[in-house]
Amino acid sequence: MIIGIETTAHTFGVAVVDHGKILCNVRDSYTTEKGGIIPMDAAKHHRNVSETIFKKALEEAKIAEKEIKAIAISNAPGLAPCLSEGMKFAKKKAAELGLLLIPVNHCAAHLEIGRITGSKDPVLLYASGANTQIIAYADGKYRVFGETLDIGIGNFLDNFARYLGLGFPGGPKIMELGSKGKKFVELPYTIKGMDVAFSGLLTNVKQKYDALQKKSVDYTKEDLAYSVQETAFALLVEASERAMAHIGKKELLLGGGVGCNTRLQEMCKKMCEARGAAFFAPGNSLLIDNGAMIAYLGEIMFNHKIFFPADEVDINPRERTDDVQVTWR
Ligand code: AMP
Ligand code: MG
Numbered sequence: 583m584i585i586g587i588e589t590t591a592h593t594f595g596v597a598v599v600d601h602g603k604i605l606c607n608v609r610d611s612y613t614t615e616k617g618g619i620i621p622m623d624a625a626k627h628h629r630n631v632s633e634t635i636f637k638k639a640l641e642e643a644k645i646a647e648k649e650i651k652a653i654a655i656s657n658a659p660g661l662a663p664c665l666s667e668g669m670k671f672a673k674k675k676a677a678e679l680g681l682l683l684i685p686v687n688h689c690a691a692h693l694e695i696g697r698i699t700g701s702k703d704p705v706l707l708y709a710s711g712a713n714t715q716i717i718a719y720a721d722g723k724y725r726v727f728g729e730t731l732d733i734g735i736g737n738f739l740d741n742f743a744r745y746l747g748l749g750f751p752g753g754p755k756i757m758e759l760g761s762k763g764k765k766f767v768e769l770p771y772t773i774k775g776m777d778v779a780f781s782g783l784l785t786n787v788k789q790k791y792d793a794l795q796k797k798s799v800d801y802t803k804e805d806l807a808y809s810v811q812e813t814a815f816a817l818l819v820e821a822s823e824r825a826m827a828h829i830g831k832k833e834l835l836l837g838g839g840v841g842c843n844t845r846l847q848e849m850c851k852k853m854c855e856a857r858g859a860a861f862f863a864p865g866n867s868l869l870i871d872n873g874a875m876i877a878y879l880g881e882i883m884f885n886h887k888i889f890f891p892a893d894e895v896d897i898n899p900r901e902r903t904d905d906v907q908v909t910w911r
Contacts, residue, residue, distance in 0.1 A: 584884055585639070585650050586877025589668025590660025590688045591711060592619055592751070594628040595873030596639035598650075599881050602698075606642035607867055607874040608635050614749045618740060625663035632671045639873070647679055652889050654880020657685040658898035660712075665897040673892045682889040684880040688871075689713055689903040692837040693724060694882065695875035701835045701862040707822045707850065708903070710838030711736030711751075714818070715903060716776055716825045719911065726904050727825040728776025735814060736840045738780040742810060745788050746803065756807045757843050763808025767801045771813055776824050778817040783810070815846045819853050826859060836863040839870040879910075886910040 588595035595609035612627040655672035706717040714735045716728040743752020770786050772779040854861040
């Protein structure tokens with residue numbers, strides 16, 4: 583049995599996995615009424631909830647501490663204060679229980695948990711808060727075929743939501759607002775090969791929102807939320823389809839918190855149907871940051887003897903998906 587701890591950004595999550603089976607997946611997330619994530623505050627949130635969430639996870643999994651074989655900890659990439667807090671907690675538990683640590687790359691975990699859907703050899707659309715990449719596995723690495731050239735899709739949605747006075751996380755609120763939109767407002771559409779960009783789109787939609795506040799225009803706030811989703815998700819689906827055609831893959835797998843968006847899922851599905859490919863997405867509790875994906879990949883790594891004494895493990899806030907040596911596949 584492996585226990586996994588996730589703390590790279592907004593979520594403190596703990597889960598237990600046994601032979602690929604998720605026995606529990608407990609979390610507590612930092613949210614705000616108005617602003618975005620303040621890293622030091624998120625870290626403080628993690629410090630406050632860590633013991634309670636850890637205990638709750640053991641209770642839900644119905645296991646004793648001594649049944650745990652090793653501790654998987656998301657050590658990269660992420661917000662440094664949040665990673666540090668998680669690492670401190672993992673090391674404390676490792677010392678208490680006399681266990682080894684498995685350092686898990688958070689992005690790789692978002693991708694590996696997709697295996698639970700039955701997908702075998704997919705192009706991965708990794709649509710997270712800070713990360714947006716089109717990825718496929720080949721020869722010991724996750725290769726990045728396309729990615730955002732500026733901000734992540736989730737940060738983009740959160741930033742726009744913040745501008746509208748909605749708190750963090752903003753993605754679900756934009757989805758809600760957008761479902762009431764009727765009119766499509768043309769917005770900048772930036773794609774270069776398999777790379778996409780959102781900052782021009784963000785500036786433009788903010789200007790359109792400012793105009794709406796000042797004078798009479800023929801669109802509403804709901805129309806803007808709807809159009810933002812249609813435009814940004816079309817970019818992601820176009821880049822994903824290009825990657826699938828280019829490398830000849832017949833599966834698309836969605837990962838990351840923005841993957842919870844039902845409109846994005848619908849657009850991915852339609853594209854896959856049109857080209858005779860299969861579409862896979864894990865459930866929402868495995869898409870948003872969670873401990874289960876850390877424990878799940880942690881167990882695979884443990885079985886490949888990838889674990890270390892606690893003092894040999896450290897955080898790596900900037901590690902990229904394609905920096906990771908995938909020695910477990
Ligand atoms: P992650 O970093 O993978 O945990 O994903 C967090 C991001 O997912 C945040 O930017 C959220 O705003 C975004 N998100 C969560 N649910 C939704 C949703 N239903 N639609 C769009 N974005 C979402
Ligand atoms: Mg994430």
